Amino acid sequence: MARVVVDPIPRIEGHLRIEVEVENGKVKDAWSTGTLFRGLEIILQGRDPRDAHLITQRSCGVCTLVHSLASVRAVEDALKIKVPTNARLVRNLTHAAQNMHDHPVHFYQLCALDWVDVVSALSADPKKTSDLSGAVSGRPQTTKYYEGLKGKLKAFVDSGQLGPFANAYWGHPAYKLPPEANLMAVGHYLDNLRQQVFAAQMTAIWGAKNPHLQGHLPGGVTVAEQLNADRISQYLFLLREQIAFIEEVYIPDLLAVASFYKDWAKIGGNKNFLAYGDFPQSDVEPDSFYFPRGAIVNGELKLVKVDPTKITEEVTRSWYEGDKPLHPSVGETKPLTGDKLKGAVPDTKSKDGKYSWIKAPRYDGQVMEVGPLAQCLVSYTGGNKEIKDTVDGVLKKLEVGPDALFSTLGRVAARGIKCLVNAKAAEKWTMELVENIKKGDTKTFTPYKMDESTNGQGAGMNDVARGSLGHWVNIEKGKIKNYQQVVPSTWNLGPSDGKNQKGPVENALIGTPVADPKKPLEVLRTVHSFDPCIACAVHVIDPKTNEVYKFRVS
Structure with a gap:
């Protein structure tokens, strides 16, 4: 038996520690630890509710927009x-x-290197790679292009400095792609570094900047002067370029990689899934979401109605004070200190030991996975025709059944499916905006009263690139009395609860094969498939200087 610790495990940002116990070539047990404390809820107390959407965006440097959206929805609900x-x-x-930015970045920059052996690409035949590109990609490249790419890659390797390709277990026996597929994927990895800029520009058209946009505010949006033909045309031009990249590069790459790793359609799955629903289609029907709200329970493709009052968080195995599950509307963020904290050293060997700064959210007392897979499963069973048709098409091409979705491979595939359907729906919303403006409606903001007598309680819920995000605010005498965030990575990466129910990523890891405990590539595959964004889940700040602590991880 071997104990393996990967710390930190995210490729880009965030402090997540994964510990697994490996026995007979498989993960027998697993623990997920958020290693830094988040204090945003405390920072927000006593502030003006109208400032919350600007502050909560700083939860993360990637998915900033979605925190702004959840926050303004919470304040709007309260008022x-x-x-x-x-x-x-x-x-x-x-x-x-935001989705069109996040999902391709996840696949190429955060996840693909778990499936693509970059060093193997050095033995690829550029002519065969070009032929492969022509067969599977909508944007084929020439032999000359792949000769140049191979030369650049060789220079990286010969220098001993692999740059963005330095963090993987090259040559691991779990890699299955032929060298030519690896070289093609490296090219598309670099292509997406350029492509993501266009998605960021799309956000900035309506948000004034990216990240940390300024386009939202309680009551509406700030783009009254930008509702013109030039801005809309610019968005539509970039949108169609995004759709083309998703259809011609992202989805074909996804299918090509998945075809070599069908065994992962039986690894890394969960049975319970939750989606809040998002992209409202109506001004008068509150739950008219394009991607519906619902849950999947016990692996049955049957839609279960969701009651938000059944959401709770508990801290039995987390470094916080509290001894019972609480709904976020009355939630507490009281970190342990001093002797109670014991240096925040993860206690994964005791039955009731505390080992994470992440709380443990539950729905109706059950562990729930959130994210694009949850959104696709709920939409698949909830009547979204575009999702159903796209999912069925992908399953048919891979020659696997719907059960394959409940897996690490299904989780990766769901992001591409959700990204494509979401992008095409944005075309429809763009034209709806055009038609509404043509009618003479240029209203972008609803005035409201806000003063020292204002009281209210509200929730802002949305389904974002990484899953179900909720903000809860309690306003008293015009100030924030209590504020709680339950973010997707809290749902997915949280620890065990008082019933010893493990969190989704811990559950998914159990049973994962590990060929070499000293090179736990397979562990990375399942964890990265959740797209961990720990910046949202944990933060640390010096209360005296307001300076964020800096850490060097060797």
Whole structure:
């Protein structure tokens, strides 16, 4: 038996520690640890609720927009504000752009290197790679292109400095792609570094900047002067370029990689899934979501209605004070200190030991996975024709059944499916915005009263690139009395609870094959398939200087 610790495990940012116990070539047990404390809920107490969406965006440096959206929705719910049609549509367009940025970045920059052996690409035949590119990609490249790419890659390797390709277990026996497929994937990895800029520009068209946009505010959006033909045409031009890249490069690559790793359609799965639903289609029907709200329970493709009052967080195995599950509307963020904290050293060997700064969210007392796989499963069973047709098409091409979705491979594939459907829906919303403006409706903001007598309680819920995100606010005398965030990575990467139910990523890891405990590539595959974004889940700040602590991880 071997104990393996990977710390930190995310490729780009965030502090997540994964510990697994390997026995007879498989993971027998697993523990997920968020290693830094998040204090945003405490920072927000006593502040003006209208500032919350600007502050909560700083939860992360990637998915900033979605925190802004959840926050303004929470304040609007508390103050009973209905936003205009144009605001609803503009928010849908910016949120869709965020998805078009996040999902390809996840596949190429955060996840692909778990499946693509970059060093193996050095033995690829450029002519055969070009032929492969022509057969599977909508943007084939020439032999000369792949000769140049191979030369650049060789220079990286010969220098001993692999740059963005330095963090993987090259030559691991779990890699299965032929050298030519690896070289093609390296090319598309670099292509997406350029492509993601266009998605960021789409967000900035309506949000003024990216990241940390300024386009949202309680009551609507700030783009009254930008609702013109030039801005809309610019968004539509970039959108169609994104759709082309997704259809011609991202989805074909996804299918090509998946065809070599069909065994992973039986590894890394969960049975319970939760989606809040998002992209409202109506101004008068509150739950008119393009991607519906719902849950999948016990692996049955049957839609279960979701009651948000059944959401709780508990801290039995987390470094916080508290001894019972609480709904986020009355939630607490009280970190342990001093002797109670014991240096925040993860205690994974005791039955009731505390080992994470991440809390443990539950729905109706059950562990729930959130994210694009949950969104696709709920939409698949909930009547979204575009999702169903796309999922069925992918399953048919891979020659696997719906059960394959409940896996690490299904989780990776769902991101591409959701990205494509979301992008195409954005075309429809763009044209709805055009038609609404043609009618003479240019309203983007609903005025409301806010003063020292204002009281209210509200929730802002959305389904974002990494899963179900919720903000809960309690306003008293015009100030924030309590604020709680339950983010996707809290749902997915949280620890065990008081019933010893393990969190989704811990569950998914159990049973994962590990060929070499000293090179746990397979562990990375399952964890990275969740797209861990620990910046949202944990933060640390010096209360005296307001300076964020800096850490060097060797």
